[in-house]
Amino acid sequence: AQSVTQLGSHVSVSEGALVLLRCNYSSSVPPYLFWYVQYPNQGLQLLLKYTSAATLVKGINGFEAEFKKSETSFHLTKPSAHMSDAAEYFCAVSVPTTSGTYKYIFGTGTRLKVLA
Amino acid sequence: DAMVIQNPRYQVTQFGKPVTLSCSQTLNHNVMYWYQQKSSQAPKLLFHYYDKDFNNEADTPDNFQSRRPNTSFCFLDIRSPGLGDAAMYLCATSRDSEGGYDEQFFGPGTRLTVL
Secondary structure, eight states: OOEEEOSOSEEEEETTSOEEEOOEEEOSSOOOEEEEEEOTTSOEEEEEEEOSSOSEEEOGGGOEEEEETTTTEEEEEESSOOGGGOEEEEEEEEEEOTTSOEEEEEOOOEEEEEEO | OOOEEEEOSEEEEOTTOOEEEEEEESSOOSEEEEEEEOTTSOOEEEEEEETTEEEEOTTOOTTEEEEOSSSSEEEEEESSOOGGGOEEEEEEEEOOOSSSOSOOEEOOOEEEEEO
């Protein structure tokens, strides 16, 4: 069964420092992987997705992620944290359903805190 | 702008009093999802529609029902809300892609309070 694991439920970084949020996947087939951000009392917004076209994926707000098959990882990075990056981040893998559609399996989420 | 809209954004109901949450979309997507998200947790899929085909998750309580009268609208009915049903309810849509590579688009959510 496909799954994702996010290490670190809480991550704190200083403003201007590197952001690294970890996501490891488990899949017997090439996975489709997604990173979402959620601000308080809002829905989820797509940051980026991996669909096998390129291993380094650039997203919105300066975020990027690299798919590493050998490490079964899809970690999210940003070179320089801004205060506005403080939010909850979810990694997800798309899995087929019995109806022929797809659904997400989410990681448990990582809350990012940015310190002034 | 094409989008997913949820109404109301905040809903207060009483224990045991039925409540309906609504979701509409202008993306013309075939697939619509309902999630429940409790504080500091990941969204939990309740069910989804592929066109009018309803797909329930195995662990979704019978207390939760859904209707999709047309492509644009989908409703979540909670027949007898309990205190444990207080949560954020998220609606999402997706195209019907063959490979699962299309992302889901989320609405802003409805926060349900049960008194």
